[in-house]
Amino acid sequence: MDPYPTRLDDDYLDTVLIGGREEREVLLVAYDPAWPNLYEEHRGRILNAVGDLARLVEHIESTAVPGLAAKPIIDIMVTVEDPDDESRYLAPLEDAGYVLRVREDGHRMLRTPKRDVHVHVWQVGSDDERRHLAFRDHLRSHPADREAYEALKASLSGPWRDVNYYAEAKGPFIEQVIERASRQLPD
Secondary structure, three states: OOOOOOOHHHHHHHHHHHHOOEEEEEEEEEOOHHHHHHHHHHHHHHHHHHHOOOOOOEEEOOOOOOOOOOOOOEEEEEOOOOOHHHHHHHHHHHOOOOEEEEEEEEEEEEOOOOEEEEEEEEOOOOOHHHHHHHHHHHHOOOOHHHHHHHHHHHHHHHEEEHHHHHHHHHHHHHHHHHHHHHHOOOO
């Protein structure tokens, strides 16, 4: 099975989701200026748990973009040497209160029991790291794309048989933005 399918399906999700698929209502809320403080609180918790194993800890996704409506979930990117080597970081993150939710090749996602913080673990220097930072930074500095993304997310709000399908539905727009952002980066 391709570890990164171009289209999600229930069979793939059933192999990578810990605890199975979750039907969820996707609701956007107005940007909350408290989100950066919540990120900083969890950044400290993560660094206390894993120390310098975390090569980078960054606030990503919509709650990291001032003015952008979002699901009220703080997404945090943590990069490590090898995300598949869980023996180095998983237990300390679990001891810090995070619960493993996704286990994919090269990616783990843990979340708080309240499901208000998602911690994504990727490889340092990876394409995943570059893409998430490029998308965030582009939206922060390009109001037209930020507004278009918010409109797309609003049009997709509602019930989903799993939130991963909602994320997939945003994929083509995200790919276009990342492509534009990559053309603007210096060589």
